[in-house]
Amino acid sequence: MKAVAVESVKACSVNPIDVKVRAKVYDDFPDYYNYVPGDDYQILGYDGAGVVEAVGDDVKDFKSGDEVYYAGSPIRHGSNAELQLVDSLSIARKPTNLSFVQTACLPLTWITAYEALVERMQVKVGEQAAVLIINGAGGVGSVASQIARHVLKLPVVITTTSRQETTDFSKQMGATHTVNHREIPAQIVKLDLAVPLKYIFLTHSTANYLPVATKVCAPFGKICSIVQTKDFPQYGTEMMAKSITFVWELLGTKPWYKTDVESHGKMLEELRQLVEKGVVKCHHTQTFPLTAKGLRDAHEMVESGGSIGKNGLSVDDPAAHGQAFA
């Protein structure tokens, strides 16, 4: 049985998906959110980092005592717990130069952004094209910017931001240009880009941003979203006129359909190396204690919409961790 038990989860993080699953925000979401086969409840939490307690007989790559991290799975219990069972194919060793709480902030956002850019939109390394990332200072937006700039080496990575603080953060995270989220078409025209804007990644409010995305997208461009919406308007958009591709990215598709789950472990192993080499920075900004109260506070923070980067939770004293970005 390809599973590995993690002794004492050392840290986790809270993502918008945690809040949505807890609050059952999705009116008509795939059944598998909040669904662990055989149980009538689900322990919340996706991202986690901890120490391996024991491994299944078939597991060769990990052993008791290894420090690991993972994005979790919608069909297993989550990381808001002392012990957690995870699929060994979906985990990797923790970067040595990050704390547990910093590490726990990375996997779900990284895998989501990586799948969106590399697998769904199939952006090529060194492609002479621009990408626009909606909500550059958000959790997924800030790792997507780094993947676009430092892994895929795109010449132009535009993000949307709203105030000086988020603009500064997004530029640290890889944005070559930022535009105000309310003035996207006009400000992008002003940039007078030398390469076509072929890729647009919606990490926030699909319904609001889809029409404007079709306006600025190049013909035959691709738009990817991770935020559910009830329907897509087509009239009044240029989706058909430009033969645009729209694609959903959902981290849960692989674990639910049992397809290529090992790619999650591989992506996190690649991420470990990139972090250790200093190519990728952690977007952790704030630490809460990993307690019932800390989880409530972190959920409230995410629900407020004002977060920059990622909020982590740690079993250790939060004061000992500081901030990844001061």
Added chain:
Amino acid sequence: MKAVAVESVKACSVNPIDVKVRAKVYDDFPDYYNYVPGDDYQILGYDGAGVVEAVGDDVKDFKSGDEVYYAGSPIRHGSNAELQLVDSLSIARKPTNLSFVQTACLPLTWITAYEALVERMQVKVGEQAAVLIINGAGGVGSVASQIARHVLKLPVVITTTSRQETTDFSKQMGATHTVNHREIPAQIVKLDLAVPLKYIFLTHSTANYLPVATKVCAPFGKICSIVQTKDFPQYGTEMMAKSITFVWELLGTKPWYKTDVESHGKMLEELRQLVEKGVVKCHHTQTFPLTAKGLRDAHEMVESGGSIGKNGLSVDDPAAHGQAFA
């Protein structure tokens, strides 16, 4: 100036797009349909076949007297005329083993289906995957089936049909399996396919078929449509759950945005060779006279929805052409 004048259009065909442009069916279609820069009217007609009368100074590939065919362009006047000006990059020599009217039935459907399968969904030659084509006996559906089976060599090409006549025709056109359009999920489950159903091509009623397409589509599959719809329902579909790609195919995108127009000429040249080798069959089924009355009759036939394959119009005596498929 890269243009070539065609002396006396010898034949044309009527496609659903001709009917929609004439009847202004599209409530909110791209401005460029029915739009010839500088003129306040547009001569109807896309597909055409005829003889070159004269060429522009820059044109090297064609000369007066050449027999050619083409899909036309939304920003030029159409083929329902005696003389027509076309872009030399978008034309090719007529297959020697087809009549003008048979030839004129091919280009718009072929380019649309080719762009949909090869460029938009990026199906690979010999891929171990299945494709589902909605409306297998239609103009685009019947060439798409041939591209999928004989050019891309997919092992499984499923089409939807409704009656014995359309089922027989679709099988002649490359379908390896047919299913009734009202019983798609159940009949596809029964096929017990050995390869994943990764590609779905909607050539009819996007609004009706999108939800059922998401049910039968494999995770990470792709759905392409050529039929405009006001909006896409997302709730109640499995588009997000399966991280499905949706992409529009519109032949007019290249000529309107002046992008890669020469690909249309190249596709038709490849098609000429495939037709002459007998790999691809013409889907022409019926001939009308190329007169005002003949055009009205052909438009009525297409509007009725009962067409099989393609209806062509010829300046010669229709009785002399017979049917490509008896």
